[in-house]
Amino acid sequence: MGIKAQKLIEHLRQYGMLKTGEIVELGISKEYLRKLTVQGTVERVSRGLYSLPNNDYSPMQSIAEASKQVPKGVICLLSALRLHGFTTQNPFEVWIAIENRSRKPEIKASAKVRYVRFSKRAFTEGIQEKRIDQLKVRVYSPAKTVADCFKYRNKIGLDTALEALREGWREKHFTMDELWKYAKVCRVSNVIQPYLESITAL
Secondary structure, three states: OOHHHHHHHHHHHHHOEEEHHHHHOOOOOHHHHHHHHHHOOOEEEEOOEEEOOOOOOOOOHHHHHHHHHOOOOEEOHHHHHHHOOOOOOOOOEEEEEEEOOOOOOOOOOOOEEEEEEEOOHHHHOOEEEEEEOOEEEEEEOHHHHHHHHHHOHHHHOHHHHHHHHHHHHHOOOOOHHHHHHHHHHOOOHHHHHHHHHHHHOO
8 A cells, every 4th residue: 555545544544534625735636536435445425525434433424524514614503412412313404503694615415414694702602622533523512502592493493492401401511600691692591581490490
């Protein structure tokens, strides 16, 4: 095996997935990359995204894959709930927040991507980093995610927002101060307040 191929394998082992541009930066031409793909040395996950063949991905591979292709986006709402362990169900879409005035990225992923536009502080605050299959994924914190669920309750359903609130509080994913902070950021403090009073009274 050539030195360049070995170098690519080492990087894929370290990072899980690489985009075409990142591979080219390693000194590997697109033509040679196609050759390695045909040989089965690497696997094309989706357009412009590669991994090692037969990589043992977690059930959240689609989240990692979409996040890799939208580096300025943030995993949010139903996908964030899944990533934080609020639920074991995998949404059939990957929910990603993008800035209000930014262009919607056109990507090819194995799962459908659902973009939600966030503005100002609602977009920039409460971002954490998690790892999925060696990939760093930007995701909103549990408290911010619950506040987002109430803000976008018309998209995901009020029942889902209430379930996230109850589950997050029961599993101690956040403190009440954290949740109240992001309820103000998302401007849903008046909406969420009666529900907060009901769960804290239990």
